Amino acid sequence: MLRQFASLLAIGLIAASAHAQTYPDKPIRLVIPFPPGGGTDILGRLVAQKLTEAHKWTIVPDNKAGAGGTLGITEAAKGKPDGYDMVMGQKDNLVVGPWLYKGLPWNPTKDFAAVAHVAWSPVIIATSAGSKYKTLADVVAAAKAAPDTITYGSPGNGTTIHLAGDQFEKAAGIKLRHIPYKGSNPALMDALAGNVDLLVSSVPSAMAQVKAGKLRPLAVTSAQRSTALPDVPTVAESGFKGFDMGTWYGLLMPAGTPAPIVAQMNGAVNKLLATPELQKAIHDQGAEPLAMTPQAFTQQLQRDYQGMEKIVRDAGVKIE
Numbered sequence: 001m002l003r004q005f006a007s008l009l010a011i012g013l014i015a016a017s018a019h020a021q022t023y024p025d026k027p028i029r030l031v032i033p034f035p036p037g038g039g040t041d042i043l044g045r046l047v048a049q050k051l052t053e054a055h056k057w058t059i060v061p062d063n064k065a066g067a068g069g070t071l072g073i074t075e076a077a078k079g080k081p082d083g084y085d086m087v088m089g090q091k092d093n094l095v096v097g098p099w100l101y102k103g104l105p106w107n108p109t110k111d112f113a114a115v116a117h118v119a120w121s122p123v124i125i126a127t128s129a130g131s132k133y134k135t136l137a138d139v140v141a142a143a144k145a146a147p148d149t150i151t152y153g154s155p156g157n158g159t160t161i162h163l164a165g166d167q168f169e170k171a172a173g174i175k176l177r178h179i180p181y182k183g184s185n186p187a188l189m190d191a192l193a194g195n196v197d198l199l200v201s202s203v204p205s206a207m208a209q210v211k212a213g214k215l216r217p218l219a220v221t222s223a224q225r226s227t228a229l230p231d232v233p234t235v236a237e238s239g240f241k242g243f244d245m246g247t248w249y250g251l252l253m254p255a256g257t258p259a260p261i262v263a264q265m266n267g268a269v270n271k272l273l274a275t276p277e278l279q280k281a282i283h284d285q286g287a288e289p290l291a292m293t294p295q296a297f298t299q300q301l302q303r304d305y306q307g308m309e310k311i312v313r314d315a316g317v318k319i320e
Contacts, residue, residue: 033072069093
């Protein structure tokens with residue numbers, strides 16, 4: 001019996017290896033769980049384009065937005081574990097969403113294979129160029145004078161970006177009014193129009209309007225300044241020591257995807273992340289490229305998922 005099992009295992013490994021050698025021989029669907037124009041969409045399409053250029057693969061971006069990005073993750077979880085269904089996930093939908101939405105039919109640490117970490121990004125706190133707020137201190141002073149009157153837009157309830165805004169309120173001892181949107185771009189448009197006082201966003205989602213001079217960055221939430229915005233202070237530098245929040249982006253496939261395919265895609269992405277061309281393209285979007293092995297990415301996914309429960313609970317965020 002043991003010999004028979006070993007033979008079957010060997011046959012399976014040989015078949016997986018042979019499949020990996022011819023992979024991919026048809027288009028790969030890349031689910032993007034947010035609307036076009038946001039940080040996840042921008043980085044997902046950028047990676048898809050560079051993989052296509054480098055390997056002549058066909059990677060088809062497929063936007064599946066809704067429920068803070070969890071609808072797209074749910075769609076990806078239904079895919080076949082054969083390497084032809086992939087998702088550009090990020091911290092919001094993978095490690096925050098499961099603590100917010102009851103009954104999700106997947107677990108980020110059990111139902112996905114972590115393929116390739118792509119980038120991380122601080123969250124940016126910004127306002128329109130015509131706003132009266134010139135610094136983060138101006139916002140804090142105004143909020144203390146008139147609690148719950150200053151509004152800020154985010155990509156949605158319970159996103160890492162919303163939680164960064166909530167953590168900033170707690171650190172500063174102020175009360176802002178949170179206005180959730182269905183994605184980064186709608187929040188950005190209302191901030192530019194002055195319909196909300198502040199925008200809390202990923203840097204990639206806001207970068208184009210910052211460069212155009214239409215959006216005034218007040219602070220970034222990471223421990224260090226953003227490479228893309230070296231003149232913008234951190235929240236910690238603005239008087240709130242120890243403040244450090246951000247988000248990350250990475251490619252995943254359904255659990256059970258053959259290890260040789262995961263390794264092949266990881267190697268292809270990491271090779272591109274080492275090129276000055278892709279590094280510059282990611283920096284230009286306001287993110288920081290960061291390659292990992294599948295094992296390291298898996299460990300980060302597990303660590304962040306476990307650590308997010310308390311943050312979500314303390315924020316009192318509930319989504320029915």
